[in-house]
Amino acid sequence: MTAIRIRTTALSAAAVLGGALLAGCSSAGASEVAEDCVPAHPEVVTLSEGVLKGSTAITPPYTRADDENRGGTEGRIAKEIAALECLDFQVETSAPGAGFANIETNRADLMMGGVYWTQERADTYTLTDPMYQDGMAIMSKDGFGTIEELEGKKIGTIQGYLWNDDLITALGNGNVTQYQDYTSMVGDLSAGRIKAGVATSAEAAYQVTTDGADGLQSVNFEPTEKVASSMGLSEVVFVITKDNESLLTAMNENIQTLIDNGTMAEILESEGMDPALAGPAE
Secondary structure: OOOOOOOOOHHHHHOOOOOOEEEEOOOOOOOOOOOOOOOOOOOOOOOEOOEEEEEEOOOOOOOOOOOOOOOHHHHHHHHHHHHHOOOEEEEEEEOOOHHHHHHHOOOOOEEEEEEEOOHHHHHHOEEOOOOEEEOEEEEEOOOOOOHHHHOOOOEEEEOOOOOHHHHHHHHOHHHEEEEOOHHHHHHHHHHOOOOEEEEEHHHHHHHOOOOOOOOOEEEEOOOEOOEHHHHOOEEEEEEEOOOOHHHHHHHHHHHHHHHHOOHHHHHHHHOOOOHHHEOOOO
16 A cells, blocks of 8 residues: 655654644533543543644645634544533644644544655554545646646645655656645646646545636546655555554444444545545545
């Protein structure tokens, strides 16, 4: 299985681990958990009793800034898991990459936001079992879908994505601009300052529907050995606090429950993603 990303590799994350939380948005009021709630795993331990704390950057459709718990695909998955454990779910918004630091310093139980499984991350952090799969896509006005169609053109990607080095090798450093956020990249795409933008399948499908994405379309990236990340779908996971076996067990078993009962597929579909991508890759 070739894994693509998150947004920062373990190495690039190290450069931004000093990033601080930008804003807190936890639901700090009274608990919403019913008094007669029975947790699926009574032994589960979290950083704060009765609360599952999350950390995320806002990265639609994975996470959205549309409610106090940040919504989106993974915000909803995390809330489903918290409900199974009779926990309130709280989440804080962090700068991209800073979520790793929040996990390392025990400021959050889990980090979410399109984190792809890689062996490097598995060696460094504690990762849950895969929740769903995601791919790689090209946004453009011309319908580009292959690496050959990008040759000789100015393209964009987001800082820290796992395919960036391969794109630079294949297309030349001067042809690849690494943006800090999608707003800037989509703006340059729409204005014609770059000819294409490389993103995850889920993000590309979302971004071409946003304001300012006039005329843009999303096409799945045709697999090529020049870009290792394009060679297969990748698996999306949560990152959780290290050495918390009770939480890891609960997360993994609850993820499987959501896959088995169809909730995972329903969440994906409602967020504009393919419900068939629920669960790990075969």
